[in-house]
Amino acid sequence: MAEALSSQVLNALIGIVGIVIPVAAWVMQRSDLTNLVLMAETVLLLLMIVNYMWLRSIYIQLRRANDRDMADATYFATIRSRLERDLIADFGEIADGHLQVYASEVPRLSVMLFRVLIESGAQPQRVLAADLTTDPNLLTVRREYLAANRQLIEAGGSVQRLFICWSNDLARADFGRSLLQLVDHHRSLGVQCGLAVRDRLRADQAIDFVVFAKAAVLVEEEQGDAEYLRGRSSVYFKSVERWAGRFESIWGHGSTSAPPALTTYESLVRPMATGLTWDEDAVRALIAQL
Numbered sequence: 001m002a003e004a005l006s007s008q009v010l011n012a013l014i015g016i017v018g019i020v021i022p023v024a025a026w027v028m029q030r031s032d033l034t035n036l037v038l039m040a041e042t043v044l045l046l047l048m049i050v051n052y053m054w055l056r057s058i059y060i061q062l063r064r065a066n067d068r069d070m071a072d073a074t075y076f077a078t079i080r081s082r083l084e085r086d087l088i089a090d091f092g093e094i095a096d097g098h099l100q101v102y103a104s105e106v107p108r109l110s111v112m113l114f115r116v117l118i119e120s121g122a123q124p125q126r127v128l129a130a131d132l133t134t135d136p137n138l139l140t141v142r143r144e145y146l147a148a149n150r151q152l153i154e155a156g157g158s159v160q161r162l163f164i165c166w167s168n169d170l171a172r173a174d175f176g177r178s179l180l181q182l183v184d185h186h187r188s189l190g191v192q193c194g195l196a197v198r199d200r201l202r203a204d205q206a207i208d209f210v211v212f213a214k215a216a217v218l219v220e221e222e223q224g225d226a227e228y229l230r231g232r233s234s235v236y237f238k239s240v241e242r243w244a245g246r247f248e249s250i251w252g253h254g255s256t257s258a259p260p261a262l263t264t265y266e267s268l269v270r271p272m273a274t275g276l277t278w279d280e281d282a283v284r285a286l287i288a289q290l
Helices: 008-026 030-058 073-095 102-119 138-141 142-153 172-190 238-249 256-273 280-289
Strands: 098-102 128-131 160-166 190-196 209-213 216-219 233-234
Touching: 008 030, 008 209, 008 256, 030 190, 073 098, 073 190, 102 142, 102 216, 102 233, 102 238, 128 238, 138 172, 138 280, 142 160, 142 172, 160 238, 190 256, 209 238, 256 280
Parallel strands: 128 160, 160 190
Antiparallel strands: 098 233, 128 209, 209 216, 216 233
């Protein structure tokens, strides 16, 4: 119904009828019919005003540049049309509850989602983050993002972060030491940390995503190198509960949940990380039991 009421064809027809009615009333020259037709014209005019006000409330009004004011009108018109087409496509996605961003925009968007969660008061004030951790050092350089985590926690919210790691990575000394440093840093911010072995997760669980309250979910590409991310990521403002349920299914409950798994891993690895020896066989045997 909304698409029909806002269609250009319908509004053009209403405008044409608005012109035809008074002309028809003048041609007929009958007072009774004229009064009836003018009453219909008045109703139609009121409907046009209401429709115009409604359209202003659901659509963004932007001024279009005048091509003739530019140095090269043809060149500028081509550039303007392409930019307008991209802008309209982006706003169309947002209207459907979906926003797609490029890799370089992900850090800024992540911080914005955190800050809006704090400012809007959306409930629950909770963030559920599943990180495909292939290089722990990548997560330590995002200072603004970590500061946003701390701000949410200081405002009374909570952050649960699940590190999803390959078993071969967990068995490596360099990876284990970096992961422990990362966990210590997050805990110092008040973040609840957990561990999951990626080898044992289903394909639909091994996804990098962050759930913000019940309002939005940021689905990221897999972390790979110092460039942080490749490809594009998406924010969904619909079906957020499904993603929260997916996180909770990985996080688990009780003694078999992700936080005890991380504690078990730490109990063996921390003494090795501070010493000079690393018993990879013992670490692999422990990982097999997680």
